[in-house]
Amino acid sequence: MDKQEEQFVKAYAPATVANVCCGFDVLGFALDAPGDEVWARKKETPGILISAVTGVEGLSADPTLNVIGVVAQKMLTDLNLEHGLELQLHKGMPVGSGLGSSAASSAAAAFAVNALLGNPFTTQELVVYAMEGERLASGSAHADNVAPSLLGGFVLVRGYDPLDVIPLGVPLDLYASVLYPQIELKTSLSRSILKQEIPLKKGIKQWGNLAGLMAGLLMKDYGLIRRSLHDEIFEPERSVLIPLFKQVKDAALKAGALGCGISGSGPSIFALSPSAEVAHDIKNAMEKVYAGSGIETKSYVSKVPEQGVRLVEQSIYQTV
Known part of the structure; x- marks a missing residue:
């Protein structure tokens, strides 16, 4: 042949x-x-x-x-x-x-x-x-x-x-800690609850935060990144769909996160930090919140790669 x-x-x-x-x-x-x-x-x-x-x-x-x-x-x-x-x-x-x-x-x-x-x-x-x-x-x-x-x-x-x-x-070292609560949360539901109109005051804050985050990344300014990683508009509406979200976010920030929020449409929650050591501390803190809740989770720590x-x-x- x-x-x-x-x-x-x-x-x-x-x-x-x-x-x-x-x-x-x-x-x-x-x-x-x-x-x-x-x-x-x-x-x-x-x-x-x-x-x-x-x-x-x-x-x-x-x-x-x-x-x-x-x-x-x-x-x-x-x-x-x-x-x-x-x-x-x-x-x-x-x-x-x-x-x-x-x-x-x-x-x-x-x-x-x-x-x-x-x-x-x-x-x-x-x-x-x-x-x-x-x-x-x-x-x-x-x-x-x-x-x-x-x-x-x-x-x-x-x-x-x-x-x-x-x-x-x-532009600078950033690590992500991600917690995935294994619950079903459809993107269609997560988007359907969003309001179609944004109050001007909240919009201005959001635009400032996005511009600040871009500037923080390019200027390699962790402090500016920390001040800018906030969602004024969508997180308050979406977070109610994720059990224990507020407690997880509080734990992540207390453990040293630069910021914490919902990944995509959820239910995963992410936190950014400047080192692998802090990222693992954050992961452990996030996992503890769900311990005993009856909800299984998966966790990941990853450097943001080039x-x-x-x-x-x-x-x-x-x-x-």
């Missing part, structure tokens, strides 16, 4: 924290872990085949109903390629946690397929394709999770028409 060369790639994309208190729908940052992996290889026949979904139950292998299939198909279509792709998804992070689960899958798929095809797109250009996964998952093609998962560090989404994504990097998505395996092998 003839020898046939066959190439595959595997990409890892990390979880993310979106909103970041005062940055509702416009700001996010990457974590080191947890994250998702997508494996990809070319196949001669057209179309997308998802041959495996592991790590979580209930996700469809139908490429029109799974974010990795939608992302990959959009890329093939735009490049006018006739061959197909075989994909596999390994979920390394919880679904519905508020940590950008669908975004991590979408980002990993976009990056893996791009590498397999010879990198026709820059990583920043892949944001548009990963957003198609978000459109499928939530009905809205938003970028505040997929952009930091792809680009790493902090990312500001200035606008969508046209898309204007601004990587801020990680790099987001990355290849973890790329091989050309031969079969006989």
